[in-house]
Amino acid sequence: PFVIDMENEGRLSAxxxxxxxxSDLKLLVEHYLKVASDDWGCRKKGVIDxxxxxxxxxxxxxxxAAAAREWVPYLYSKQIFPIFLMWETGGFQTVFNIxxxxxxxxxxxxxxxxxxxxxxxxxxxxxxxxxxxxxxPGGKLWKQMKQNADALSGARDAGVxxxxxxxxxxxxxxxxxxxxxxxLIGHSAGSIVHTWIAQRxxxxxxxxxxxxxxxxxx
Numbered sequence: 001p002f003v004i005d006m007e008n009e010g011r012l013s014a015x016x017x018x019x020x021x022x023s024d025l026k027l028l029v030e031h032y033l034k035v036a037s038d039d040w041g042c043r044k045k046g047v048i049d050x051x052x053x054x055x056x057x058x059x060x061x062x063x064x065a066a067a068a069r070e071w072v073p074y075l076y077s078k079q080i081f082p083i084f085l086m087w088e089t090g091g092f093q094t095v096f097n098i099x100x101x102x103x104x105x106x107x108x109x110x111x112x113x114x115x116x117x118x119x120x121x122x123x124x125x126x127x128x129x130x131x132x133x134x135x136x137p138g139g140k141l142w143k144q145m146k147q148n149a150d151a152l153s154g155a156r157d158a159g160v161x162x163x164x165x166x167x168x169x170x171x172x173x174x175x176x177x178x179x180x181x182x183x184l185i186g187h188s189a190g191s192i193v194h195t196w197i198a199q200r201x202x203x204x205x206x207x208x209x210x211x212x213x214x215x216x217x218x
Contacts, residue, residue, distance in 0.1 A: 005061075
Protein backbone atom coordinates (compact mmCIF):
# COMPACT_ATOMS: atom_id res chain seq x y z
CA PRO A 1 0.00 0.00 0.00
CA PHE A 2 3.01 2.35 0.34
CA VAL A 3 3.96 2.03 -3.34
CA ILE A 4 2.60 4.38 -6.03
CA ASP A 5 3.24 2.76 -9.41
CA MET A 6 3.37 5.11 -12.40
CA GLU A 7 3.99 4.52 -16.09
CA ASN A 8 4.78 6.81 -19.01
CA GLU A 9 4.02 10.51 -18.41
CA GLY A 10 3.39 9.78 -14.73
CA ARG A 11 0.03 8.07 -15.25
CA LEU A 12 -1.01 5.61 -12.57
CA SER A 13 -0.09 2.14 -13.77
CA ALA A 14 -2.90 -0.37 -14.30
CA UNK A 15 -0.57 -3.30 -14.94
CA UNK A 16 2.05 -5.26 -13.08
CA UNK A 17 2.26 -6.39 -9.49
CA UNK A 18 2.15 -2.89 -8.03
CA UNK A 19 -0.60 -1.34 -10.16
CA UNK A 20 -2.16 1.70 -8.51
CA UNK A 21 -5.55 3.36 -8.91
CA UNK A 22 -6.96 6.60 -7.40
CA SER A 23 -8.72 4.72 -4.60
CA ASP A 24 -5.34 3.38 -3.49
CA LEU A 25 -4.11 6.95 -3.04
CA LYS A 26 -7.14 7.80 -0.89
CA LEU A 27 -6.57 4.69 1.20
CA LEU A 28 -2.92 5.61 1.63
CA VAL A 29 -3.75 9.04 3.09
CA GLU A 30 -7.11 8.45 4.74
CA HIS A 31 -6.25 5.15 6.39
CA TYR A 32 -2.55 4.26 6.52
CA LEU A 33 -1.27 7.78 7.16
CA LYS A 34 -3.93 8.43 9.77
CA VAL A 35 -3.16 5.14 11.56
CA ALA A 36 0.54 5.99 11.63
CA SER A 37 -0.18 9.51 12.87
CA ASP A 38 -2.35 8.16 15.69
CA ASP A 39 0.13 5.44 16.66
CA TRP A 40 3.03 7.88 16.74
CA GLY A 41 1.15 10.59 18.63
CA CYS A 42 1.77 13.07 15.83
CA ARG A 43 -1.43 15.03 16.43
CA LYS A 44 -0.15 15.96 19.88
CA LYS A 45 3.29 16.79 18.49
CA GLY A 46 1.73 18.90 15.75
CA VAL A 47 3.86 17.43 12.97
CA ILE A 48 4.23 14.26 10.92
CA ASP A 49 7.17 13.38 8.68
CA UNK A 50 6.45 11.91 5.24
CA UNK A 51 9.18 10.59 2.95
CA UNK A 52 8.85 10.36 -0.82
CA UNK A 53 11.41 7.91 -2.22
CA UNK A 54 12.17 7.83 -5.96
CA UNK A 55 14.36 5.03 -7.31
CA UNK A 56 16.74 5.33 -10.23
CA UNK A 57 16.14 4.74 -13.91
CA UNK A 58 16.84 1.53 -15.84
CA UNK A 59 15.12 -0.37 -13.04
CA UNK A 60 12.75 -3.25 -13.61
CA UNK A 61 9.67 -3.54 -11.40
CA UNK A 62 11.45 -6.34 -9.54
CA UNK A 63 14.51 -4.18 -8.83
CA UNK A 64 12.34 -1.29 -7.70
CA ALA A 65 10.39 -3.65 -5.44
CA ALA A 66 13.65 -4.80 -3.86
CA ALA A 67 14.47 -1.20 -2.97
CA ALA A 68 10.97 -0.72 -1.57
CA ARG A 69 11.40 -3.76 0.66
CA GLU A 70 14.44 -2.10 2.21
CA TRP A 71 13.24 1.48 2.49
CA VAL A 72 9.56 1.20 3.45
CA PRO A 73 9.99 -0.74 6.72
CA TYR A 74 13.16 1.18 7.61
CA LEU A 75 11.51 4.59 7.31
CA TYR A 76 8.37 3.40 9.09
CA SER A 77 10.48 2.11 11.99
CA LYS A 78 11.90 5.63 12.36
CA GLN A 79 8.36 7.08 12.48
CA ILE A 80 8.73 8.57 9.02
CA PHE A 81 5.75 7.69 6.82
CA PRO A 82 7.07 6.10 3.60
CA ILE A 83 5.67 6.68 0.11
CA PHE A 84 7.65 4.81 -2.53
CA LEU A 85 7.40 6.26 -6.04
CA MET A 86 7.78 3.43 -8.55
CA TRP A 87 8.16 4.89 -12.03
CA GLU A 88 8.41 2.67 -15.07
CA THR A 89 11.13 3.64 -17.54
CA GLY A 90 9.60 1.87 -20.52
CA GLY A 91 12.03 0.32 -22.98
CA PHE A 92 15.27 1.23 -21.23
CA GLN A 93 15.94 -2.23 -19.85
CA THR A 94 14.94 -3.89 -23.10
CA VAL A 95 17.30 -1.76 -25.19
CA PHE A 96 20.12 -2.24 -22.70
CA ASN A 97 19.63 -6.01 -22.86
CA ILE A 98 19.76 -5.92 -26.67
CA UNK A 99 23.13 -4.17 -26.58
CA UNK A 100 24.41 -6.40 -23.82
CA UNK A 101 23.35 -9.58 -25.65
CA UNK A 102 24.95 -8.37 -28.89
CA UNK A 103 28.40 -7.96 -27.38
CA UNK A 104 28.08 -10.97 -25.06
CA UNK A 105 27.41 -13.21 -28.05
CA UNK A 106 30.65 -12.16 -29.71
CA UNK A 107 32.55 -12.53 -26.46
CA UNK A 108 31.39 -16.12 -26.13
CA UNK A 109 32.31 -16.93 -29.73
CA UNK A 110 35.85 -15.81 -29.13
CA UNK A 111 36.11 -17.62 -25.79
CA UNK A 112 38.70 -20.25 -24.98
CA UNK A 113 42.06 -20.53 -23.28
CA UNK A 114 44.06 -19.23 -26.25
CA UNK A 115 42.18 -15.93 -26.11
CA UNK A 116 42.83 -15.25 -22.43
CA UNK A 117 45.74 -12.89 -23.12
CA UNK A 118 43.43 -10.69 -25.22
CA UNK A 119 40.69 -10.49 -22.59
CA UNK A 120 41.57 -7.07 -21.25
CA UNK A 121 41.92 -5.54 -24.70
CA UNK A 122 38.68 -7.15 -25.82
CA UNK A 123 36.90 -5.75 -22.76
CA UNK A 124 38.07 -2.25 -23.67
CA UNK A 125 36.93 -2.73 -27.26
CA UNK A 126 33.55 -4.02 -26.06
CA UNK A 127 33.01 -0.96 -23.87
CA UNK A 128 33.87 1.37 -26.74
CA UNK A 129 31.55 -0.47 -29.09
CA UNK A 130 28.74 -0.42 -26.51
CA UNK A 131 29.09 3.34 -26.22
CA UNK A 132 28.94 3.69 -29.99
CA UNK A 133 25.86 1.49 -30.29
CA UNK A 134 24.04 3.25 -27.48
CA UNK A 135 24.96 6.86 -28.20
CA UNK A 136 22.08 7.86 -30.49
CA PRO A 137 19.22 5.77 -29.05
CA GLY A 138 20.65 6.20 -25.57
CA GLY A 139 20.49 9.97 -25.91
CA LYS A 140 16.87 9.80 -26.99
CA LEU A 141 15.97 7.41 -24.18
CA TRP A 142 17.73 9.58 -21.61
CA LYS A 143 15.76 12.58 -22.82
CA GLN A 144 12.55 10.55 -22.52
CA MET A 145 13.44 9.49 -18.98
CA LYS A 146 14.02 13.11 -17.94
CA GLN A 147 10.68 14.07 -19.45
CA ASN A 148 8.98 11.33 -17.43
CA ALA A 149 10.75 12.47 -14.27
CA ASP A 150 9.22 15.90 -14.86
CA ALA A 151 5.81 14.48 -15.73
CA LEU A 152 5.49 12.49 -12.46
CA SER A 153 4.59 15.71 -10.68
CA GLY A 154 3.84 17.98 -13.64
CA ALA A 155 1.35 16.20 -15.89
CA ARG A 156 -2.31 16.74 -15.11
CA ASP A 157 -3.08 13.05 -14.54
CA ALA A 158 0.24 12.19 -12.86
CA GLY A 159 0.30 10.06 -9.74
CA VAL A 160 2.12 12.60 -7.58
CA UNK A 161 -0.32 15.32 -8.64
CA UNK A 162 -3.23 13.09 -7.64
CA UNK A 163 -1.50 12.33 -4.33
CA UNK A 164 -1.15 16.04 -3.56
CA UNK A 165 -4.81 16.54 -4.46
CA UNK A 166 -5.83 13.82 -2.00
CA UNK A 167 -3.82 15.59 0.69
CA UNK A 168 -5.62 18.85 -0.10
CA UNK A 169 -9.16 17.46 -0.21
CA UNK A 170 -9.11 14.49 2.14
CA UNK A 171 -11.79 14.57 4.87
CA UNK A 172 -9.17 13.34 7.36
CA UNK A 173 -6.87 16.29 6.67
CA UNK A 174 -8.16 18.04 9.79
CA UNK A 175 -7.43 14.90 11.80
CA UNK A 176 -3.77 15.03 10.79
CA UNK A 177 -1.13 17.32 12.30
CA UNK A 178 -1.07 20.83 10.87
CA UNK A 179 2.52 20.42 9.75
CA UNK A 180 3.33 17.76 7.18
CA UNK A 181 7.08 17.72 6.66
CA UNK A 182 8.19 16.18 3.39
CA UNK A 183 11.53 14.42 3.09
CA LEU A 184 12.55 13.80 -0.53
CA ILE A 185 14.90 10.85 -1.10
CA GLY A 186 16.17 10.04 -4.58
CA HIS A 187 18.68 7.62 -6.03
CA SER A 188 20.40 8.25 -9.36
CA ALA A 189 17.73 9.45 -11.85
CA GLY A 190 15.30 9.62 -8.93
CA SER A 191 17.07 12.86 -8.06
CA ILE A 192 15.68 14.35 -11.29
CA VAL A 193 12.19 13.39 -10.08
CA HIS A 194 12.73 15.38 -6.89
CA THR A 195 14.21 18.36 -8.73
CA TRP A 196 10.65 18.89 -9.96
CA ILE A 197 8.70 17.62 -6.95
CA ALA A 198 10.46 19.93 -4.48
CA GLN A 199 9.44 23.13 -6.26
CA ARG A 200 5.90 21.96 -6.93
CA UNK A 201 5.37 20.73 -3.38
CA UNK A 202 6.44 24.12 -2.01
CA UNK A 203 4.11 25.88 -4.45
CA UNK A 204 1.26 23.75 -3.05
CA UNK A 205 2.09 24.81 0.48
CA UNK A 206 3.97 21.74 1.65
CA UNK A 207 7.00 22.06 3.88
CA UNK A 208 10.03 20.40 2.30
CA UNK A 209 12.17 19.63 5.33
CA UNK A 210 15.00 17.73 3.65
CA UNK A 211 16.31 16.53 0.30
CA UNK A 212 18.64 13.51 0.23
CA UNK A 213 20.14 12.53 -3.13
CA UNK A 214 22.29 9.41 -3.55
CA UNK A 215 24.57 9.17 -6.60
CA UNK A 216 22.40 11.90 -8.12
CA UNK A 217 22.02 12.19 -11.89
CA UNK A 218 21.80 15.98 -11.56
